[in-house]
Amino acid sequence: MSKYKLFLLRHGEGAWNKENRFCSWVDQKLSENGVTEAQDCGKLLKEQGYKFDIVFTSILSRSIQTAWLVLEAMGLEWVPVVKAWRLNERHYGSLIGLNRAEMALLHGEEKVKLWRRSYDITPPVIDESHPYYHEIYNDRRYTTCDVPIEKLPRAESLKEVLDRLLPYWDSTIVPEIRKERNVLISAHGNSCRALLKHLEGISDEDIASVTLPTGIPVLLELDENLRSVKPRQLLGDQAKIQAAIKKVEDQGKAKVKKM
Template sequence: MFAANVSVDVAFTSYQKRAIKTLNLALEEMDCLWIPVIKTWKLNERMYGDLQGLNKAETANKFGEEQVTQWRRSFSVPPPPIKDDSPYHPKLDPKYKDIPKKNLPLAESLALTIQRVLPFWRQSIAPQLHKGKKVLIAAHGNSLRALVKYLDNIPEDQIVDVNIPTGVPLVYRLNRQLKPVELPGHAEGLSGVYLGDPEWVSSKVNGVKNQAAGR
């Protein structure tokens, strides 16, 4: 982003360390480690419920590939909720000790992920944009899909096929009403543009697509 002459004034990220590490790397490269950073569980990756802690092979072996594919790629069908005695239950994680247990998701579809991401967008991120601030969001495939679905008004049956590549900056320009302005070289189906060599970006998108397809 430094090479693309993109600057930021405030950053948002999740409570999960991979997003925090990614954000810190980006801010260090941009010499912007001093800017305000807001962390929130509302930008966390989707909660995979009883699938938490299982790799793809273990998940397919336990539930069957067809069922797992439906959970991973459908818009509104969540996996089974995480068991209360699971070692991966969020109630056991000190990151969430100040969050009421009733508020912690036990399993999420993309639809449910959107229900927690968008209120945070409206209450915390949008006000910064209305002030003219340039915002950087470091999050995850599903929480970012929630945002691009909202910004580009992508239908439910199409957002499931949108794959957000890992570690590739996606730049949006918004007007005064916070509606996206289509940028030159924008990604297919989006108004924003990925930064980087197009062939490299395409390989990253395909990598996520193949992972989602279980290949």
């Protein structure tokens, strides 16, 4: 029986989503389109009569900005926004900054699909020679985490995302849900996929075909044990949502650059 409702949201389109680059722990703001997506998401939730008592985000700007825009559109600016690195996007290691279509040309679409969607394959780690290494690990936000900077990930599989996210889910988010607070998690494609895998009991194989578009609220209905009891609902125009999912999937296709 459905006892609790929970919303997951992948942030609105970010600048590097648009450029088809692996963004991961690089802190990019929303694109103009991403701002509109987040505002539209808030309007839709308001129209449908939903309210939030607390919002959880990662410590990456695109998820925080999305939460703010959603709350503003709902007239709920006063609602607390709680941030944690444990909701950050998956750490894509040395793939960070690279263009997916170019990687598909170089390494093949299958390899890029494995990197992006397999459950337990960790991409190559980032090291100090990587152009974004210092930008990430010298960022003051990472001194605020519950683990020291040197222990923070250097690359993660989806499984490793779930391993670092679950303790936070259990200790901090679950108690709010059990208090019957209306919770929104504004996070990322892969941190939301990891949580979905856990809540819906999706197999290691089947999670590969779950793709989330930007700016679309995902409604989950959970039972007493916080397990999903109904198929997830992606709210909004279903044809547009399917097209947006296909667009994300196609980001990993090899495209020959026009001369």
